[in-house]
Amino acid sequence: MNKVKKIGVLTSGGDSPGMNAAIRAVVRSAIDFEMDIVGIRRGYNGLINGDAVVLDSRSVSDIIQRGGTFLYTARCMEFMNPEGRQLGLEMAQKLGLDGLVVIGGDGSFRGAEKLSELGMPTVGIPGTIDNDIVCTEYSIGFDTACNIALEAVDRLRDTALSHEKCSLIEVMGRYAGHLALQVGVAAGATAVLVPEKVSDIEKDICEKIREGRSSGKTHYIVIVAEGYKDKIDDIAKLIETQTDISTRVTVLGHIQRGGSPTVMDRVIAARMGYRAVDLLRKGIGNRIVAIKNNEVVDYNINEALCMKKSIDLELCEICKSIAK
Numbered sequence: 456m457n458k459v460k461k462i463g464v465l466t467s468g469g470d471s472p473g474m475n476a477a478i479r480a481v482v483r484s485a486i487d488f489e490m491d492i493v494g495i496r497r498g499y500n501g502l503i504n505g506d507a508v509v510l511d512s513r514s515v516s517d518i519i520q521r522g523g524t525f526l527y528t529a530r531c532m533e534f535m536n537p538e539g540r541q542l543g544l545e546m547a548q549k550l551g552l553d554g555l556v557v558i559g560g561d562g563s564f565r566g567a568e569k570l571s572e573l574g575m576p577t578v579g580i581p582g583t584i585d586n587d588i589v590c591t592e593y594s595i596g597f598d599t600a601c602n603i604a605l606e607a608v609d610r611l612r613d614t615a616l617s618h619e620k621c622s623l624i625e626v627m628g629r630y631a632g633h634l635a636l637q638v639g640v641a642a643g644a645t646a647v648l649v650p651e652k653v654s655d656i657e658k659d660i661c662e663k664i665r666e667g668r669s670s671g672k673t674h675y676i677v678i679v680a681e682g683y684k685d686k687i688d689d690i691a692k693l694i695e696t697q698t699d700i701s702t703r704v705t706v707l708g709h710i711q712r713g714g715s716p717t718v719m720d721r722v723i724a725a726r727m728g729y730r731a732v733d734l735l736r737k738g739i740g741n742r743i744v745a746i747k748n749n750e751v752v753d754y755n756i757n758e759a760l761c762m763k764k765s766i767d768l769e770l771c772e773i774c775k776s777i778a779k
Contacts, residue, residue, distance in 0.1 A: 459736050461491040462554040463507070463547065466524040467498035467531075467563035470712055471582045471596025473720035474524040474558055479515040480728025481556050481580075486512055488736045493550055498559075499531035499566055502543045507550055519721060522599075522713045528559075534566050544573045554735035556728075558582045558595075561760065564743055568756040576740025578731040579756060580724075584712055587631035590759035591745035595727065598719040600627070600711045601637045607707055608642040608676060615674040621645075621664060621694055621702040625687050627711050628680045632766050634711075635680035640774045645675040647774055648690070650682040651766040656690060661697040663778065668700075672779075675700070726751050 464481045466474050478494070485492040494514070496506045508514075518525050533539035547555060547570070554576040557567040560583040567577040581588040584600035604626050615622040628634040632649025639647030645667070646660045654660075664675055677694075679687050687704050695702040716724070727744045730751045734742055742753040754762075 459490060459553040459738065461493065461551050462556065462732070462735050463493045463495050463502075463550065463552045464526070464556040464558070465495035465498055465502060466526050466528045466582070467557060467559035467566070468528060469560065469583060470523045470528050471584045471594075472522040472599035472712070472714055472716035473595035473724045474528075474582050475515075475518040475521050476716055476721045476724035477558050477580055477582060477595055477728045478524065478526060479519050480725040481732055482510050482515045483512055484729045484732040488732060490732075490736065493552065494526050497527045497529045498563070499534035499539075499543060500529045501527075502546055503531070503533060503539060505546050505549070520715050522715060524558075530562070531566075540566070540569045540573065544570060544575055547575050554578070554740060556580060556731045556735070560585075560588060560594075564756055564760060568741060568760075571741035571756065576735055576738065578734050578740060578753075579743040580727045580731050581743065581745065584634065585628045585631050586633040587629060587764070589762040589764040590743055590754050591747070593723060593746040595720055595724050596712070596716070597634070598717045599714060600634060601641070602717055603711050603714050604634065604638045604707055605641050607705075607710070608638060608644075608678070611705055612642070612674065612676060615676065615703075618701065619673045621675040621677065621698070621700050623677045623679055623687055623691050623694070623702060623704045625679045625681055625704070625706040627707070628682060630682035632680040632682070635678050636766060636770055636774065639678035640770060642676055642678065643778070644678045644774070645778050646677045647771075648677065648679045648683045649766060649771075650680055650684065652771060656693055657697065659775075660694055664694070664698045664700060667779065
């Protein structure tokens with residue numbers, strides 16, 4: 456096994472709480488394994504342009520509690536073509552890297568796979584609040600985003616209760632409903648609308664509102680995933696028309712990406728960061744670190760990206776059963 460002397464770390468795509476904790480784990484694990492470590496700023500853009508800085512233990516002091524990523528992140532269209540990836544490889548070689556850790560989502564991992572094919576050992580760490588990376592049960596940032604969204608929903612409930620309203624709240628998640636479902640169950644929502652499951656607005660929401668009224672209920676919370684098939688404003692108009700209850704829309708947006716990461720996100724970031732560095736020091740690349748049954752595992756990137764991940768159907772049934 457050739458001695459791995461120097462590795463890099465970058466964050467790519469959308470930011471998520473816990474990325475800084477993952478960077479910290481990568482940096483300090485590398486130092487513990489007697490490797491040099493370089494931080495590449497602004498994702499693959501930074502790799503192409505050589506925007507890099509040498510990191511040490513003090514470089515990552517006091518970042519574990521901070522949201523976002525101190526290395527910055529960006530999407531790089533240039534890296535999507537062979538010429539851009541070749542430039543990235545050449546810069547990695549110029550920096551003297553023997554391996555690279557990429558923290559991000561599916562798009563970031565496709566770039567990592569291409570780098571591995573070109574001869575640069577690369578390991579991916581899942582970091583997205585959407586929790587939609589198919590090979591892992593959990594991605595860094597999901598728990599924090601759930602808690603931030605839940606706090607907002609609890610506050611909106613106060614005003615919905617005071618004014619006897621139905622409150623439709625849109626959460627992030629792209630085309631996945633994991634965040635919406637988790638928040639909906641935790642918030643005791645009347646209904647949750649997710650892209651993976653077809654819902655009947657009349658049956659699943661309007662009827663529940665009428666039944667609730669007959670039993671004395673005066674306010675209603677509906678959680679909608681941003682990737683749901685119908686626009687949230689159209690859903691609100693339909694509910695208001697069918698039930699004659701004042702219905703208001705709130706889109707939480709990027710507030711869900713910020714904030715100090717939870718204990719869960721910090722611990723999983725540490726576990727994944729250590730595993731990524733351990734793989735590279737053994738000369739193993741083209742892998743994605745993942746969580747399965749609360750254990751840290753790793754998969755071939757190509758194999759991982761071909762896996763399927765569905766919504767938790769049992770949790771959907773629980774949500775439907777206990778929403779009254």
